[in-house]
Amino acid sequence: MSIGTQTAQRTVTVAVRGLTKRFGARIALDRISFELYAAEVVAIIGPNGAGKTTLLSILAGVLNPSEGEVIRTPDRRFGWVPQEPALYSKLSVAENLRLFARLERVADPDQAVAAMLAQIGLEDRAGEEVARLSGGNQQRVNIAIGLLCEPPALLLDEPSASLDPRQRERLWEFIGGLAGRGTTIIFSTHNVAEAERYAGRTLVLGDGELLFTGTPADLERAVSGGDTTLDADTPRLAGDFESAFVRFLHDRGH
Amino acid sequence: MRWLLVKDLQILRRSPLLVGLLVVYPVVIALMIGFALSSPPGKPTVALYDAVRTGRGAVSIGNQQINISHYANQLFQSIKPIRVTSRAQAIRKVQDGQAQAALIVPADIVSQINSLITQGVGNPTVELILNSRDPLERQFAQQAIAARANQVEQAVSKQVLRVAVTDLQQVLNGGKLQFLGQSVPLLGLRNARAIVQGTIASLPANSPLRPALKQVVDFADLASGGLGFASPVLSSIGSPLTIKQTELTGKTTPSASYAAAIAVIVSLMFVGVLLAAGLLALERSEHAYSRLVRGLIKPEGLLSEKVLLAAGAATGVTLLMSALVSLFVHLEWMRFPLWLAALVMGALAFGALGVAIGGLARDVSVASLMAFVVSLPIAFVALVPGDAVSGTLKSILDAVAFVFPFKAALQAAANAFSGTAPGIGWPLIHLAVLTLVFGALARLALRRFA
């Protein structure tokens, strides 16, 4: 983490080169290349089946790429919040957290568990079996496990999908804090407004191809098809951006 | 790996239904198979020493014939006789465990029966020697023989009575007696009475002989009445044939301990394979697998943890089962370290087979189903008797039995329980190799998902 804090903005945490993933004949990712920097928040957006989960899984080390490489600096495990809650439903909330804290070799597992329970606001349900939690609360535990080891980069696959607005708010607040301390955050979402609001940079995937990389403002310009009347200062509704984004994908055959 | 083990134990403790499915059900099936194999469709093997060669035909008692071969044939329908030529040889067969019992018909049985009939003294005895090692088999052999012996006994006593009653009738009514090849007429009590009665009538009324002869007539009345009454009483007399039953501690018959080994190994297989397959598949169905494989634990570590847990459970369950089975079937506790070696090595091999299956399945129910579908034929293939099939089919079955752990585990356990051939060394090495092979296959199966 020294690397992240010293020269904050331009330190590369992950470099992805010509990444390709094939499932049999299907190409889920097609020669993707990009870099991620310390302390930046990056959103991946794109329609269902675009390859978001596949990309994040490869970055997390869950899947191996068919071609290309992922270079991590430093070579440490990233935090990983999968799309579907990866929890043992027969164990309690605290038992799940403690198990993964131990597997992550966190110095003080009990302290880390307590801190995470406070963070996700589930202290009073700590002893309850995960199977009996609501979907959103399970997702909160799922996120907490990804945050346990204070990783150099945190990968979140649709983290806010099943959270209520208050939890969503808390999540982004927490993530903002992490990024402020130098952690690279990369998350996927179907919520274009969320990407626009919290991400410093956006990657757009369509059918495994990287269609666009740039700031949300750049994307907005590209989406509005070079329409200069619609610049960043013009007030507009989020819904307009979303439909423009859909048109953007449609024009590129997605 | 320690924490994963703890976690799996916690999960199992909270899943009584799963444990029931994975542990209790296989044990029940195994016990059923074991009992089906150990209880008789077959006949008990009995060493038979027949000094009279009664089986050859008939034995004469008095002037009656008993058709012994008829009863011998009936006896042979319920036992498998091994004919031996001396009493000592018969006993040795039981000691060696080649026969469950020995039946000895002594040379003097006919003379004993004859003396019983003619003089009222005699003790015709057959000897039954049982192996007390296996309570179950002992009972089985005893019942088979006792039922038949009872029939013979009844037949003999009926014949004896017929002889006795015929003789009695002759005493009463007269007849012909075979004596030294000559037919000697016999007067009979009733005829004698009639003659004496006639004599009295022909005597003068005041003859001093009259009261004396009257006494003879009175006695004849009394005697014929009493003897006439005696024949039904005689027929209610109990068995003239004694079965002298002794027990000795011989070797256990191979079939009993082999059946026990089959039951135990079937359990070992089900618990080992199902638990390993189920627990590995559980990681995937809970999606936790994706977290674990990102360097939290090496795939080899994950597989080892499942194999160890499954093998530990399978060994525990089957050790308990062996102890229970040893109450009914003699297993050699002296060889306990070998039991342990056979069960542990077998359990590891089955656990490895289990993770290879679990690595292919995406959830617990599919994994359990696959484990069943794979396990049952493996067991059956290994249990097909060598002489039941021939040629190419036999080679194929042998090859299948060779590449799965069942047969090697069964050989190891059978040897551990009672020292049957082949020895335990090769089966254990075989199991170790299979553990490594299936472990490697499981590793490949996991890579398929990366």
Ligand SMILES: Nc1ncnc2c1ncn2[C@@H]1O[C@H](COP(=O)(O)OP(=O)(O)OP(=O)(O)O)[C@@H](O)[C@H]1O
């Ligand atoms: N294990 C797999 N085997 C075969 N095909 C797969 C596998 N995982 C993903 N795919 C395919 O790869 C493509 C990308 O899938 P991915 O899950 O990455 O999409 P996504 O962008 O995350 O979609 P969503 O928004 O629905 O989560 C899809 O066409 C999917 O069918």
Ligand SMILES: [Mg+2]
């Ligand atoms: Mg996805």
